[in-house]
Amino acid sequence: MIEDKNQQRTQLSDLGEFGLIDHLTKNFNINHKSTIKGIGDDAAVLNFDKNKIVVTTDLLVEGVHFDLSYMPLKHLGYKAVVVNLSDVYAMNAQATQVTVSIAVSNRFPLEALEDLYAGIETAAKIYNIDVVGGDTTSSNKGLLISVTAIGEVEANNEVYRNGAKPNDLLVVSGDLGAAYTGLQILEREKEVHKVNPNNQPDLEPYSYVIERQLKPEARKDIIKLLQDLDVKPTSMIDISDGLSSEIIHICKQSKVGCDLYEAKIPLDPQVISTCEEFNIDSTTVALNGGEDYELLFTISQEDFPKIKANPNLSVIGFMKEENAGMHLVTRADTKIPIEAQGWKNFNA
Amino acid sequence: MIEDKNQQRTQLSDLGEFGLIDHLTKNFNINHKSTIKGIGDDAAVLNFDKNKIVVTTDLLVEGVHFDLSYMPLKHLGYKAVVVNLSDVYAMNAQATQVTVSIAVSNRFPLEALEDLYAGIETAAKIYNIDVVGGDTTSSNKGLLISVTAIGEVEANNEVYRNGAKPNDLLVVSGDLGAAYTGLQILEREKEVHKVNPNNQPDLEPYSYVIERQLKPEARKDIIKLLQDLDVKPTSMIDISDGLSSEIIHICKQSKVGCDLYEAKIPLDPQVISTCEEFNIDSTTVALNGGEDYELLFTISQEDFPKIKANPNLSVIGFMKEENAGMHLVTRADTKIPIEAQGWKNFNA
Incomplete structure (x- = not known):
């Protein structure tokens, strides 16, 4: 350590x-x-x-x-x-x-x-x-x-959480779950270090997820990219608490529903392999891990051609009427309600 | 308590x-x-x-x-x-x-x-x-x-610490030393309470100084008063750390010196009586007590007629050339260099 x-x-x-x-x-x-x-x-x-x-x-x-x-x-x-x-x-x-x-x-x-x-x-x-x-x-x-x-x-360029409309696309930058995965590695190595202070761990296989935990970046580049692409999101939020929690914020404030597609959630290979090693579900980590500091936003469908080939952006869902509710559509094509994990700090 | x-x-x-x-x-x-x-x-x-x-x-x-x-x-x-x-x-x-x-x-x-x-x-x-x-x-x-x-x-109405000029007058709002005096009372009563939890102290004689410690006010009214009087201070600072410390900030940033007149420092009678009771010097309390949240400012001499009769404002000093230094002119007409008390928090 x-x-x-x-x-x-x-x-x-x-x-x-x-x-x-x-x-x-x-x-x-x-x-x-x-x-x-x-x-x-x-x-x-x-x-x-x-x-x-x-x-x-x-x-x-x-x-x-x-x-x-x-x-x-x-x-x-x-x-x-x-x-x-x-x-x-x-x-x-x-x-x-x-x-x-x-x-x-x-x-x-x-x-x-x-x-x-x-x-x-x-x-x-x-x-x-x-x-x-x-x-x-x-x-x-x-x-x-x-x-x-x-x-x-500039005047009228600000984007709130409350502007999403039914039929808008839900888009996320980068990939999710890495910061939480990195935290699991660091916590494990801390325990190992307690038992054997001379242990020199090989953290190279986890370099990306650890860096995402210890040295996250804010997506200033995405704001510029959206300007360059002439896309103004209809709503936007950053992912600090986890994808589920942020989707709920956008849906509640915009009074819309959402289908989120599990298969579309962007995951780094290191997140997938590390989750397998820890025997935890990578979708759960992406939904609830938090601290990714990626941007989650909605765009009008007519803006889809502007973003569709961009490697920095993934369309992960589809906004619906409020009464349709908020759901994760799994790879097996079943629908599970999206729920917030709540706030863990005060339970510690 | x-x-x-x-x-x-x-x-x-x-x-x-x-x-x-x-x-x-x-x-x-x-x-x-x-x-x-x-x-x-x-x-x-x-x-x-x-x-x-x-x-x-x-x-x-x-x-x-x-x-x-x-x-x-x-x-x-x-x-x-x-x-x-x-x-x-x-x-x-x-x-x-x-x-x-x-x-x-x-x-x-x-x-x-x-x-x-x-x-x-x-x-x-x-x-x-x-x-x-x-x-x-x-x-x-x-x-x-x-x-x-x-x-x-509004544009150009802001007042910095660095605009005081030699021959400007040094002015303070309200009175000084009460918050520190109130803290001494509260600390004493806390000790008494430890020894005798049933003791019901009579804090009425200290009501003003205790209120100044527990519920200070910011001098929004003085900003309005100065506007109404058409006085724009040449420099200004609020008194959070104590009069000495704030005078030093203004003098250093404005590159001026100062004579501060002990006899002119405004003290509430309750501060004077409580200081006597504690056998501490009220001038020292005013200089170093802090937490008064009064405004300390300098004005051009030509503005003196506009403020001179105002009960909220006291002229307490006179700005000089930088090489004259910063001094307290005592009631006995001796000059003592003004020194900051430094920061006590990290010494605790």
């Missing part, structure tokens, strides 16, 4: 709050003309002219959303930003700014926070966003990261 | 994430035309036309920023919103929206979160802001609240 090889330990109390923030954010550049003022005042000042802005926020809590025994801090910083950007793209908007707040216990030395912020900085560079604010404080226990992401969208 | 008299306990796991958010936010109204879409999609959608927007965020952590043994949850929800609004007003902007995220352990029943959200709702009503998003998750320990506040300001 991944060990903290960092030998240097600088106590956070050596810096003080302002020194800490200055130190951690000193490499952050401002690139957007919409950022008038970033870090350093009571608030950031932004200017979007006539564009609408979108705002979204997520909390990541140690022991609930991540386990530092296998999640490197740099990856965690990256992921904390990316999962918020994913929500911005799900509005068909361009992400432009984030604020990042952390609560951290004294057990973390400065060098650990530097790793965390290096991941935040990497995400900011790759996705071209400005880090414009945040808060840094102590906690009694563990690490918590709160990110707020801001984006802009 | 304040006890939780709430007998009803509904487990959070009974609701699930979406049920919980829906339940807690069902009373929240949308009042601003700039709020196109609030809670319920991947992100909120806002539209400010040509106005600039300001964004600020703060984390409040149990055991670091608040102690639930004397902080009622309703007050905590109120305070979590207000401290962020204070940052918006410190930019000379109008607060319009907030997002509120909480991480909460299973020890809190639903009824506790209802109290917390009742406080958030009260702040939203009083300050006329829309709650447009957030995140609710579990934590391993304790309660953490992360609020992001958004405001709008």
Whole structure:
């Protein structure tokens, strides 16, 4: 497993709050003309002219959303930003700014926070966003990261969850279930490591699914692709909780039903082989695994020719009248109602 | 001390994430035309036309920023919103929206979160802001609240920390030191309560300072007052960390010096009497106590006639060239360098 090889330990109390923030954010550049003022005042000042802005926020809590025994801090910083950007793209908007707040216990030395912020900085560079604010404080226990992401969208280009119509096609980007599968591998290796700390696992056969768990990407490219293809989805959501849960959101808010075709759900070969190894059903993993951060959207049938040959997009279902309900059509052509798995965090 | 008299306990796991958010936010109204879409999609959608927007965020952590043994949850929800609004007003902007995220352990029943959200709702009503998003998750320990506040300001009306000029006057709203003094009372009564749980303390003589700690207000009224008086400050900051620390921020960012007059620092009589009782120096409390959420700003001398009779505003100092340094001019007319107290959280 991944060990903290960092030998240097600088106590956070050596810096003080302002020194800490200055130190951690000193490499952050401002690139957007919409950022008038970033870090350093009571608030950031932004200017979007006539564009609408979108705002979204997520909390990541140690022991609930991540386990530092296998999640490197740099990856965690990256992921904390990316999962918020994913929500911005799900509005068909361009992400432009984030604020990042952390609560951290004294057990973390400065060098650990530097790793965390290096991941935040990497995400900011790759996705071209400005880090414009945040808060840094102590906690009694563990690490918590709160990110707020801001984006802009031209008038009437935003896409909500509630615009799907009967006969629309249900489309998903990329493939599903890999992040959850990767988590199963990491949890298994953690248990092995407890029993035999000298074990050096060969994780190469699982490289894709592990990367999808530790370093997910947000589908900024899909928003651009849809623009290039001149396709405006009728509804859109990102897949954070699992395909089932997101389909239910779209159907309930749009007041439509849906047939989802099991055979059409895109799965990476590594997900299929790993699910076989764990003796779990890959469709169940795709439906309920979550953390894929792919985009799920509906399009009018007349837009189908524009997307049909695209390797990044899969048509997986068909929207129906509300009273038809929401169903998974299995490979055996039976219909099973789609149900949300609910929220597991509070049951822990 | 304040006890939780709430007998009803509904487990959070009974609701699930979406049920919980829906339940807690069902009373929240949308009042601003700039709020196109609030809670319920991947992100909120806002539209400010040509106005600039300001964004600020703060984390409040149990055991670091608040102690639930004397902080009622309703007050905590109120305070979590207000401290962020204070940052918006410190930019000379109008607060319009907030997002509120909480991480909460299973020890809190639903009824506790209802109290917390009742406080958030009260702040939203009083300050006329829309709650447009957030995140609710579990934590391993304790309660953490992360609020992001958004405001709008007309072109070129925003006020930064860096605009103070030599010969400007330093002005503060309200009075200082009360929140810290109130905290001392609450901490003392907590210790008394530990020894004698049946003790019924008479807190009436401390009502003002306790309220300033438990239920601070943000000075929205001062922003309106300055507009009505046709005064645009040259720099502004809110007093969250203490007068010394905020003066240093303004001086460093504006590259000016400052003489602060001890005799001019506004103190409530209850602060003075309580400081005498605790045998602590009231000037030190005003300088370093923090959490007053008053506005500290500088104005050009030509604006002095507009503010001089106003009971809400006190001129407490005079800005100088940078090389003159930052000094407290005591009642005995000696000069003492102003120093920041630094950040105590990580030393705990």
